[in-house]
Amino acid sequence: MFGIVRPCSHRLGESLKTQWMAHLCGLCLALRGDHGQFARIVTNYDGLLISVLTEAQARPDSRLRRTAGPCPLRGMRTASVARGEGARLAAAVSLVLASAKVRDHVADGDGLLARRPVARAARRVAVNWGRAGVRTGADVGFDTAVLVDAVDRQLGIEALAGPGTPVLTVTEPTETATAAAFAHTAVLAGRPGNAAPLAEAGRLFGRLAHLLDAVEDRAADAACGAWNPLTATGTSLAEARRLADDALHGIRLALREVEFEDGKLAHLLLVHELRRSVDRAFGTRSCGHAPEASFGPPPGHHAPQAPGNPYGNPFGGEPPRPDKRGFWAGCAVALGLCCTCKVCCADEYEGPWSRKKRKGCCNDCDCSCCEACKCCECLECCSCCDCGL
Numbered sequence: 506m507f508g509i510v511r512p513c514s515h516r517l518g519e520s521l522k523t524q525w526m527a528h529l530c531g532l533c534l535a536l537r538g539d540h541g542q543f544a545r546i547v548t549n550y551d552g553l554l555i556s557v558l559t560e561a562q563a564r565p566d567s568r569l570r571r572t573a574g575p576c577p578l579r580g581m582r583t584a585s586v587a588r589g590e591g592a593r594l595a596a597a598v599s600l601v602l603a604s605a606k607v608r609d610h611v612a613d614g615d616g617l618l619a620r621r622p623v624a625r626a627a628r629r630v631a632v633n634w635g636r637a638g639v640r641t642g643a644d645v646g647f648d649t650a651v652l653v654d655a656v657d658r659q660l661g662i663e664a665l666a667g668p669g670t671p672v673l674t675v676t677e678p679t680e681t682a683t684a685a686a687f688a689h690t691a692v693l694a695g696r697p698g699n700a701a702p703l704a705e706a707g708r709l710f711g712r713l714a715h716l717l718d719a720v721e722d723r724a725a726d727a728a729c730g731a732w733n734p735l736t737a738t739g740t741s742l743a744e745a746r747r748l749a750d751d752a753l754h755g756i757r758l759a760l761r762e763v764e765f766e767d768g769k770l771a772h773l774l775l776v777h778e779l780r781r782s783v784d785r786a787f788g789t790r791s792c793g794h795a796p797e798a799s800f801g802p803p804p805g806h807h808a809p810q811a812p813g814n815p816y817g818n819p820f821g822g823e824p825p826r827p828d829k830r831g832f833w834a835g836c837a838v839a840l841g842l843c844c845t846c847k848v849c850c851a852d853e854y855e856g857p858w859s860r861k862k863r864k865g866c867c868n869d870c871d872c873s874c875c876e877a878c879k880c881c882e883c884l885e886c887c888s889c890c891d892c893g894l
Contacts, residue, residue, distance in 0.1 A: 508551030531587030559591025562694035600638030683711030702762035
C-alpha cells in the first residue's frame with residue numbers, strides 16, 4: 506500500500522526530504538517495535554501523514570526524534586527518526602486499515618486468495634493486525650472503533666449502491682475514518698483548537714483517496730469485472746475530477762485554520778503533492794517525468810544493446826535475459842525496493858520479478874518547480890505554489 510501522496514525527492518529539498526524520511530522510518534520502526542517485523546509490511550506513505558501532522562503542531566521537543574541504528578533498508582546507515590505518539594497513532598491506523606484491506610481481498614477471492622489455505626492464512630493475519638491496531642490506538646487515546654465501523658459500513662453501502670447513487674455516499678465511510686485520525690493529531694499535540702479544521706481536512710483527504718483509487722483502478726476493474734464506485738454509480742470522470750478539485754480547495758482552506766509550529770512539510774504534502782497526485786491519476790499535468798518513466802522501458806523500445814557491441818546479439822534473436830524470480834522471492838525484493846524508495850529515487854534498479862533494469866520514477870527530473878522550491882525551501886515564496894499563500 507503505497508498511498509496517494511508520493512513526493513519526488515527532487516522537489517522536497519534536502520531538509521524536507523530528511524524530515525519526510527524521518528517520519529517514514531518512524532512509522533516503520535513503530536510497527537516493528539510494537540508488533541514485530543512482519544507488521545512493517547503495512548508501512549505506507551499516507552499513514553505517515555498522521556505522524557507529520559502531529560509533529561507539525563507540537564512545540565519543539567528533542568524527545569520527538571531519536572537516532573535509529575543501521576538498517577539494511579537505509580544502506581546500513583543510521584538516521585534520525587520520528588518517535589512518540591504521532592508515529593504510534595500512524596501505526597494503529599495503518600494496521601486497522603490494512604486488516605480491512607486484506608479481509609476485503611479475501612472476500613473477493615483476489616488472486617492467490619481464491620485458494621482456501623492462502624485465504625485462511627491471510628484472514629488470520631488480518632485478525633491479528635486488527636487487534637494490534639486496536640491495542641496501539643488505545644495506548645494513544647484513539648478509539649479505532651470509528652475505523653472498524655467505517656469499514657463495516659463500507660461493505661453495506663457498496664452492496665446497495667447502483668446507478669444514480671451519489672458517489673459521495675460511497676466515499677462517506679472513508680471520509681469519516683480519516684477525519685477522526687486527522688483530528689486526533691491535534692489532541693496528541695496538545696492543540697485542541699486544531700481538531701475541527703483538521704477533521705475537515707481529513708474528511709476531504711479521505712474523499713480524495715477513495716476517488717483517486719477508483720479512477721486509477723477503473724480500467725483494471727472493468728477488465729476483471731470487479732466492483733468500482735465510479736462505474737457502479739455511473740459517475741463520469743469529469744464529475745470525479747470536479748469533486749477532486751473541490752476537495753483540494755477545501756483542504757487548502759482547512760489547513761489555513763490550523764495553528765502549526767512548523768507546517769512546511771505538512772503543507773507541501775497536503776497541498777502541493779496532493780495536487781500532483783490528482784493530476785497523475787487523471788493523466789493531466791505531471792512533474793516533468795515522462796509517463797513511461799514509472800515502471801519499465803518505454804513502449805516500442807527494444808532491449809538495450811550490450812556495451813561495446815553496437816550490433817546487438819550476433820547470434821540473432823533477443824539478447825539473453827537474466828532468469829526471472831519466483832513469485833514469493835519477487836515479493837520480498839519488491840518490499841525491499843519500496844521500503845528503500847528505490848522505485849522512486851534510484852537512478853536504476855532491478856525489477857523484482859523480471860530482473861530487468863529499470864529507472865526510478867523520479868530519475869532525471871526536469872520539473873521547473875523543483876529548482877524554484879530548492880532556492881530557500883520556503884514554500885510560501887515558492888513560485889510554483891498555487892495555494893494563494
